[in-house]
Amino acid sequence: MFGYNLENLIMKKPVIKVEVSTEAHSKNSNSRRQFLKMGSLAIAGSSLFLYGCNNDDDSMDPDPGMVFDLGSGNLGILNYAYALEQLEAAFYTKVVEGSYYKGLADGSDEKILIEDVWYHEIIHREFFKTAITAVAPNDITPDLEFDFGTVDFSSRASVLGTSLVLEDTGVAAYNGAGQLIDVTAPMGGTYLLLAGKIVSVEARHASAFADLINPGSADFARDSILVDLGGTGKSYDRALPPSEILAAVGATGFVTTEFTANNLPAS
Amino acid sequence: MNLLKILDNLSNEELLNTKSSRRGSISQFTNASKSVALASIPFALAATSGKAKAATASMSAAAFQATPTEVLNFALTLEYLERNFYQIGMDTDGLIPQADRAVFAQILKHETSHVAFFAAALGDAAISEPTFDFSGKGLMLDTFENYATFMALSQGFEDTGVRAFKGQAGALANDNDLLTFALQVHSVEARHASQVRRMRGQKGWVTGGTATSNGLPAVFDGIYAGEGNTVQGGVELAGLFGSFGGPDAVQEAFDEPLTMAEVNAIAGNFIVS
Numbered sequence: 001m002f003g004y005n006l007e008n009l010i011m012k013k014p015v016i017k018v019e020v021s022t023e024a025h026s027k028n029s030n031s032r033r034q035f036l037k038m039g040s041l042a043i044a045g046s047s048l049f050l051y052g053c054n055n056d057d058d059s060m061d062p063d064p065g066m067v068f069d070l071g072s073g074n075l076g077i078l079n080y081a082y083a084l085e086q087l088e089a090a091f092y093t094k095v096v097e098g099s100y101y102k103g104l105a106d107g108s109d110e111k112i113l114i115e116d117v118w119y120h121e122i123i124h125r126e127f128f129k130t131a132i133t134a135v136a137p138n139d140i141t142p143d144l145e146f147d148f149g150t151v152d153f154s155s156r157a158s159v160l161g162t163s164l165v166l167e168d169t170g171v172a173a174y175n176g177a178g179q180l181i182d183v184t185a186p187m188g189g190t191y192l193l194l195a196g197k198i199v200s201v202e203a204r205h206a207s208a209f210a211d212l213i214n215p216g217s218a219d220f221a222r223d224s225i226l227v228d229l230g231g232t233g234k235s236y237d238r239a240l241p242p243s244e245i246l247a248a249v250g251a252t253g254f255v256t257t258e259f260t261a262n263n264l265p266a267s
Numbered sequence: 268m269n270l271l272k273i274l275d276n277l278s279n280e281e282l283l284n285t286k287s288s289r290r291g292s293i294s295q296f297t298n299a300s301k302s303v304a305l306a307s308i309p310f311a312l313a314a315t316s317g318k319a320k321a322a323t324a325s326m327s328a329a330a331f332q333a334t335p336t337e338v339l340n341f342a343l344t345l346e347y348l349e350r351n352f353y354q355i356g357m358d359t360d361g362l363i364p365q366a367d368r369a370v371f372a373q374i375l376k377h378e379t380s381h382v383a384f385f386a387a388a389l390g391d392a393a394i395s396e397p398t399f400d401f402s403g404k405g406l407m408l409d410t411f412e413n414y415a416t417f418m419a420l421s422q423g424f425e426d427t428g429v430r431a432f433k434g435q436a437g438a439l440a441n442d443n444d445l446l447t448f449a450l451q452v453h454s455v456e457a458r459h460a461s462q463v464r465r466m467r468g469q470k471g472w473v474t475g476g477t478a479t480s481n482g483l484p485a486v487f488d489g490i491y492a493g494e495g496n497t498v499q500g501g502v503e504l505a506g507l508f509g510s511f512g513g514p515d516a517v518q519e520a521f522d523e524p525l526t527m528a529e530v531n532a533i534a535g536n537f538i539v540s
Contacts, residue, residue, distance in 0.1 A: 112470075113470075113471070115512075116470065116472065116512065116516065116519065118511075119508070119511040119512035119516035119519075119520070120472070120512075120516060120519060120520040122508070122511045123504065123508055123511060123512075123516060123517055123520040124520060126507070126508070127499055127500070127502070127504065127520075130502055131499075131500045131502065171454050174450075174454075175447065175450040175451055175454060176447070178436070178446055178447060178450050179443035179446050179447050181440075183437070183440040183441075187500075189437055189440065190500055192436055192437065192440055193433070193436060193437065193524065194499065194500060194521075196432075196433040196436045196450070196453065196522075196524070197433065197499070197521040197522050197523065197524075198520075198521065199450065199453070199454055199457075200429050200433065200453060200454055200456075200457035200522040201457075201472060201519070201520055201521065201522055202454075203454035203455070203457035203458050203461070204457050204458070204460065204461035204471045204472050204522075205461075205471070205472075206458065207457070207458035207459075207460075207461035207462050207471060208461050208462075208465060208471040211462060211465065216366055216367070216369065216370065217369055217370075218369050218370065218372070218373035220370070220373075220458050220459075220461065220462040221373060221374070221377065221455055221458040221459060221462070222373075226455065227451075229384055229448060229451065230383075230384050230387060230388070232380040232381075232383040232384045232387070233376065233377075233379075233380035233383075234380075235376065235377040235379075235380035235381060235384075235452075235455060236380075236448075236451040236452060236455060237450075237451045237454040237455050237458075238451070239447045239450060239451050267443065
């Protein structure tokens with residue numbers, strides 16, 4: 001049903017190729033790809049997210065012409081967001097089919113919470129699909145395929161832990177993407193506002209998952225996920241560039257459809 | 268984020284008018300609270316349908332855009348308000364139950380940091396700390412005697428904060444550093460809001476455009492005006508997700524902005540001078 005790329009599974013090779021190789025990464029212009037690891041992606045007790053990819057022999061690369069590239073400018077950012085929303089929506093679709101979710105009491109806060117998040121991410125995904133199709137029907141991110149084989153959908157810890165990582169990553173992704181949106185382009189201001197409308201919902205999700213995992217604690221906005229600005233303390237969410245987000249997402253192995261991000265704006 | 272760089276950016280505008288712009292900021296709040304007091308149903312002011320519509324379109328319409336200094340002072344005012352509120356709450360014996368103190372200590376820590384950052388970024392252009400009245404002036408709220416009231420106000424302040432920062436994204440769009448910094452504060456406010464809402468037995472996300480649909484009395488309607496919006500990017504989404512939570516889920520999936528004036532009308536109820 002997934003039709004995933006066996007080669008990628010065997011090699012455990014991230015299929016998202018990130019080459020946002022403008023001035024920001026000029027120091028690494030020799031390396032054909034850059035895979036960055038994001039420490040926060042490492043769930044305690046799990047090694048699922050820890051492998052990076054130094055496997056850079058490209059003998060098995062498909063024809064680059066066949067691989068979708070997210071594109072440039074605001075379209076590229078929309079396609080980037082759409083890819084992330086596809087990932088989240090696909091994940092929660094698996095969650096609600098799994099035995100952990102199904103075993104929750106109907107009407108319980110926890111079941112309603114997860115169902116809500118599933119709804120929200122489906123709505124985000126379909127919204128982006130509609131919005132991008134309206135302006136660039138031939139250049140929209142294709143329907144991506146996913147493999148969540150490393151997640152135990154019968155396990156509360158596995159489901160909630162993965163949910164938290166995805167939501168925290170979404171927050172950092174939208175925060176980092178805001179400045180990449182060209183507000184002088186048509187609809188640019190609308191896109192920036194939309195990113196703002198969605199990122200705070202992702203943050204609400206992240207907060208809720210963290211509190212489900214460790215109720216009543218400070219984890220909803222914990223020091224380990226926040227950063228310091230100007231020496232005033234760890235009180236700010238991260239804002240990460242697409243290169244780091246996509247490398248981290250690629251390292252999860254969840255995305256099995258290969259695509260590239262070679263032309264996203266870098267600043 | 269480099270504070271010096273922010274200062275540098277700000278020095279490009281009317282920093283020389285520090286004194287008068289400071290006075291301007293304060294009188295702005297004073298005016299807001301005066302007009303609110305006259306109305307005698309303060310929070311309902313911003314809840315008229317016209318204003319709800321304006322909230323939805325506030326950024327794209329861009330009828331009024333503040334300067335970065337005005338935006339930062341606006342943010343600083345809200346952070347001052349929140350820091351004061353949580354500091355008094357934490358300092359009031361018997362108000363916050365032991366089991367909830369870790370949460371509010373964390374929120375207080377963040378608001379304190381945010382105040383420090385905005386104040387440092389503004390330097391001499393920073394407004395001085397306002398005097399607050401958390402009884403809501405005419406509202407006569409028992410904020411620090413009644414934990415339920417404290418929690419309700421906390422939810423209201425955090426949800427307002429999320430909408431306030433969102434509403435200023437357009438005004439900061441030409442300065443990547445300021446925009447990114449504001450986003451990094453904005454999502455932390457959303458984390459706070461979700462937590463406090465859930466502690467109150469509410470969903471972590473905003474449902475519907477009224478206070479009562481978010482577990483607060485109708486006097487707080489201004490905080491949620493416009494949150495019932497289901498049109499995003501010109502697309503009416505309300506009818507498209509019948510199998511996925513319907514219009515409620517659509518409303519929850521997108522948080523809406525408030526204009527600076529709308530936020531000032533809300534905050535003005537708690538600012539004496």
